[in-house]
């Protein structure tokens with residue numbers, strides 16, 4: 001009642017009408033229905049039912065706040081481009097990851113910190129990292145897949161993507177700090193979506209403590225990188241932390257640091273959080289799909305055999321090799337279309353916003369979700385069919401309109417890790433397809449998943465393995 005009253009008094013009389021729909025019961029609103037649907041893997045249906053009933057823009061109440069749910073390219077465009085819509089994360093996330101992380105920042109601060117991240121994650125910097133990613137993938141497969149009769153894919157892919165981020169972004173070698181950080185990080189994630197109650201025995205309290213451990217480890221890493229750069233033992237391009245530490249405010253080497261130590265640590269944590277489960281989910285669902293689609297797998301095997309033929313001495317893949325994996329990237333895009341790892345996210349209206357003829361009042365939330373746009377038959381012909389050629393730029397069919405493939409978001413907040421995700425996925429699929437064949441373990445349903453909150457196949461996707469060809473050791477490894 002209080003919230004409903006507050007909402008009414010905070011909203012001046014509308015110039016345009018509010019979107020259709022109902023705010024439901026105070027506080028609870030429609031939150032329980034959506035959460036239940038997410039757990040049962042019927043969230044897409046739940047959202048689609050709203051669209052069938054009210055159209056692509058409707059009001060409801062989620063997690064205690066009046067909300068406008070939007071879907072479709074036109075609404076996505078407004079969400080991504082409107083300056084009056086700022087990101088809104090759950091309070092638990094900001095407290096655990098840190099208040100200076102890029103997801104929390106707006107305006108000039110967002111541009112400065114995001115710009116710094118993007119400078120390191122841009123293609124011409126990442127091309128130097130392909131060899132390191134190749135090394136991580138091959139070591140992972142040799143340690144965890146080779147010689148095994150069966151593996152459970154999702155947890156292994158999470159380990160792999162953690163190791164890639166630890167190497168490329170933090171410059172941490174195996175063992176030592178990297179293992180301690182992995183343990184702290186796993187504990188931290190447990191409470192990241194919890195109710196933010198800092199009381200003994202709550203998931204949130206455990207997560208906060210783990211976050212403090214991770215921050216201490218990263219602070220020590222930042223100090224070590226600074227000293228190493230000052231003594232000329234390393235280069236800014238070695239890893240993201242070295243790069244961020246070396247950036248200065250416009251006026252050359254003597255200028256003030258562009259990012260504070262707190263910003264470097266918070267944004268290292270957010271990159272790890274945003275970057276490892278998402279890519280692991282993409283690879284897991286590609287593996288699941290390929291287990292049931294021998295035609296696509298055979299076409300991919302041909303692509304990778306052609307690239308791998310010149311690597312008989314165990315040489316690492318290069319940027320140019322990765323650029324040739326066009327079919328594999330189309331398979332990845334189609335997987336992202338059908339199972340986007342990010343279910344959706346929130347914005348908050350800093351001012352009244354006009355959307356599709358409706359008014360979103362200042363202070364309200366906006367919720368956008370890629371899955372509904374991705375399954376719109378008006379955009380994607382037969383959307384439930386897995387069809388990688390939709391993403392073939394040479395194909396006869398016209399490409400989907402802007403803002404209709406939004407697995408990585410769009411506009412000034414589009415995922416800055418998109419290119420890293422592309423390279424690590426392609427390198428991993430290269431070695432998997434060249435060296436292994438896999439079948440879903442008996443009894444595993446092949447088309448279900450729960451949202452946890454990322455999509456997770458039943459039991460983490462156990463598969464039985466056949467070994468097609470032995471993995472060659474990484475050059476320099478004993």
Ligand code: HEM
Nearest residue numbers: 103271274275278279282342345407408409413415417421
């Ligand atoms: C398949 C893998 C990935 C997917 C599907 C994905 C998806 C997304 C999406 C949808 C957003 C936008 C959220 C919004 O607008 O509310 C986003 C933002 C972000 N992603 Fe990714 N991501 C992936 C990989 C990565 C990686 C590898 C990194 C590591 C650097 C990363 C770091 C970030 C960061 C820092 C943001 C916030 C950007 C900002 O607010 O300016 N992501 N991601």
